[in-house]
Structure formats: structure tokens, C-alpha cells
Amino acid sequence: MFSRSLLCVALCALSLPSQADTVWMKNGDRLSGKITVLDGGKLLIETDYGGSIALKWSDVATLESERQLLVKQGDVAGDVAKSLQPAGEGQVTLANGEAPKTVELASISQIMPPRPLIQDFTWKGNVGVALDYKRAENDTDDYDVSFDTTARHGLWRHNGKANYNREYKNDVTATDNWDAEYALDHFIDEHWFWQGRLSYKRDKIEDVRRQRMLGTGPGYQFWDNELGAFSLASLINRSDYLFANDNKENFYSAALKWNYNRYLLGKSVELFSTGEAGKPLSNVAEYTLDATLGLRYKVTDWASLNMKAEKDIVSGAQNDLDETRYTIGFGIGW
Structure with missing residues (x-):
């Protein structure tokens, strides 16, 4: 039996x-x-x-x-x-x-796998948080939050990112800024696309209090797969600056924008870099640079430890800007 x-x-x-x-x-x-x-x-x-x-x-x-x-x-x-x-x-x-x-x-x-409503919709992104507390002769509290996401549907791709940073030294605000950007890509074929984008940065401490940029131009996607992606975009931008003394400047510029990420060691480590280098079409500024380079180490399928360096330069304007920041924190990805 x-x-x-x-x-x-x-x-x-x-x-x-x-x-x-x-x-x-x-x-x-x-x-x-x-x-x-x-x-x-x-x-x-x-x-x-x-x-x-x-x-x-x-x-x-x-x-x-x-x-x-x-x-x-x-x-x-x-x-x-x-x-x-x-x-x-x-x-x-x-x-x-x-x-x-x-x-x-x-x-x-x-x-x-097919998805409801939009069957070929893909969405990926990361949220990172970094906190740094130092108690010594000079007390320091540093908060950093970053967000970036990409959504693709057919020939259209939506890109969004935002950052917030605040730092206190002995209870006095030393850094207080945030920025956000949205870019829309339309693919002409497998590699070539046309991008339109809008970005905004607000800083309550530095001499350059506000940066606003509107741009458009062609781009090229070298690759985009499960092991990473790399794209370049050449843009013509209209930039508007507001300074701490209420003076304003606006100018047009040509810029090269990049977006790169590569998975290593069986997708346990991700190397990434985003940024933009610009040259004004007038003599207002010599050049601008906004770049990020970092590493993500995946602890689980969705959680990671993040390390990144950020560089922000405005050279030759009424008030120059040169900032470098290093952060280590925790991230969530999908």
C-alpha cells in the first residue's frame, strides 16, 4: 500500500x-x-x-x-x-x-515578461542616502539624498534625477542646495536619439544661487543591456544664473553630456558616471563642469552600498564656483 x-x-x-x-x-x-x-x-x-x-x-x-x-x-x-x-x-x-x-x-x-497596459515598458532606478555625523572640536552633520530613474516605452525614454544636500558645522548651515533634471529621448533608430531636457539647481549658501538650463540636441546610445549602458548627447543650452547680489546672467552654450554604468563581478559591483561639460558661446564663462563618478556594491538584489565623488565647476563667470564632494551611503535599486 x-x-x-x-x-x-x-x-x-x-x-x-x-x-x-x-x-x-x-x-x-x-x-x-x-x-x-x-x-x-x-x-x-x-x-x-x-x-x-x-x-x-x-x-x-x-x-x-x-x-x-x-x-x-x-x-x-x-x-x-x-x-x-x-x-x-x-x-x-x-x-x-x-x-x-x-x-x-x-x-x-x-x-x-509582458506588463499590463504598456507591454514593453521597462523602468529602473536608484535612491541613495548618505548621513555623516562628526562630534569633535568642530561638530559636523551632513545629509545627502539622491534619486535617478529611467523609463523606456517603445521609441521614447524618460530620464529623471534629483539631489539634495545639507551640511551643518557647529549648528551653522554650511551647505544647503538641491537640483533636479528631466530629459526626454526619442529614438530615431537603435542608437541615435534626440533629447530635450530641463534642469534646475538652487543653492542658498554659494554665490551662484540659482542655475536653470534648457537644452536640446542629438545623442548616441553605444549600448544598453543588462550589463550596463553608455550614451553621449550633444546639446545646445540656454543657461540662466542668479547670484547672491541679485545680478543675473544668461547665455547659450554647447555641451557634451554622458551617462555610463557597467556591472562587474557577476553584477555585484556597478561602476557609474554621469555628467556634463559645457562651453559658453559667448565670453561670459570659460567652461562649466558637473560630473559624478561612483561605485555601488550590491548587498542584496535591491540594496547596495554607494560611494561617489561629485564635481561642480563654473569658471570665468561673475562669481566662480568650484565644489568637490565625497559621500558614502546606502542605496535601493530596482
Whole structure:
């Protein structure tokens, strides 16, 4: 009786559909796990035995998944497949409850779980907090909060970031500023895009009390995948400055803006850098620089320890600005 019951349990277990996805490589290897995303020529599969593994899409022979996935073969259009079935080398079959459709893997640009309302919507970002308390002959309290996010839908990408910093020395405010920026990108093809952006910075302590910038221009996305991204944008900006003595300056400038991040050591460490270098089209200022360079060490899938250095320069204006800040803190990413 016990043997019969054990046999029934084993048969039932074998008859249950497996939810694990399978990827066959051209070299004969086979990996099982959960397909997370295909983007930028990299297929990311989450495994129990090796964590997240990035596979070169051109080295994949075929794949299988019983989950519903959005498969895109162009910049906008996509098919929601109820399952993916293995086919010949370099092919996969999309099963949609109708006549199955076999497509070439090389024609697929993106695979991801479908999302409600906006099926090809992707969203990622980070929030960082740094606190520094020093009790000595001179007491210092330093607070720093940063936020950056990117959302992509079809040919459109939304970029937003904000920072807040306040520092007290012996109960006297030594630093008090915040800044925010929003940029909208429209992709012309896989790499080229056009950007429009608005940024604003408010400082209650330094001579440059307010900076406002409106700009537009072309950009180029070198890569954007699960292992990182790198883009450059060339902008023509209109800048407005307000100084502590209520004097105002405005001018046009040409600027080069960059956004870079790269995952290292199995995505446990992230190197990132953002910034903008500008040259006014008049003699108001010699140059401007606003740059950030940092590292994030992932403690968990969503939490990280952050280290960054920030440089802000306005040279040649009525009141020069030259600030360098170093912070260490805790971050949350998604």
C-alpha cells in the first residue's frame, strides 16, 4: 500500500508542468532557470545554482519557456507568446494558441515578461542616502539624498534625477542646495536619439544661487543591456544664473553630456558616471563642469552600498564656483 502511494506521488510529480525555462547553447551546453530579459544582445537567465547569468544572444541555439513572454522583432511591434518552443538551431517557435510561428533568433531584438497596459515598458532606478555625523572640536552633520530613474516605452525614454544636500558645522548651515533634471529621448533608430531636457539647481549658501538650463540636441546610445549602458548627447543650452547680489546672467552654450554604468563581478559591483561639460558661446564663462563618478556594491538584489565623488565647476563667470564632494551611503535599486 505504501509503495503504491509512493508511486502515485512520483507519477503526479512527473506529470506536473515544469515552470523552469531552458536555453540550449550552440556549443551543446544547456541551462535551466528563469529567462529575465533579452536586450542589447544579452539574454539574462536567473538560475538557482549560479544567480543571474548573461548569455550572448548570438551563441544561443534555441530556447523553451512555458511562461507568457513578449517577443519583439522590431523597435515597436511585438508578439505576446503563450510559450516558447525549441526549434532548429538559430530558431524558436512562438506558440499563441493559433498556428505556431517559427522565427529566427537573429530577428528578435527583445524578450521580456509582458506588463499590463504598456507591454514593453521597462523602468529602473536608484535612491541613495548618505548621513555623516562628526562630534569633535568642530561638530559636523551632513545629509545627502539622491534619486535617478529611467523609463523606456517603445521609441521614447524618460530620464529623471534629483539631489539634495545639507551640511551643518557647529549648528551653522554650511551647505544647503538641491537640483533636479528631466530629459526626454526619442529614438530615431537603435542608437541615435534626440533629447530635450530641463534642469534646475538652487543653492542658498554659494554665490551662484540659482542655475536653470534648457537644452536640446542629438545623442548616441553605444549600448544598453543588462550589463550596463553608455550614451553621449550633444546639446545646445540656454543657461540662466542668479547670484547672491541679485545680478543675473544668461547665455547659450554647447555641451557634451554622458551617462555610463557597467556591472562587474557577476553584477555585484556597478561602476557609474554621469555628467556634463559645457562651453559658453559667448565670453561670459570659460567652461562649466558637473560630473559624478561612483561605485555601488550590491548587498542584496535591491540594496547596495554607494560611494561617489561629485564635481561642480563654473569658471570665468561673475562669481566662480568650484565644489568637490565625497559621500558614502546606502542605496535601493530596482
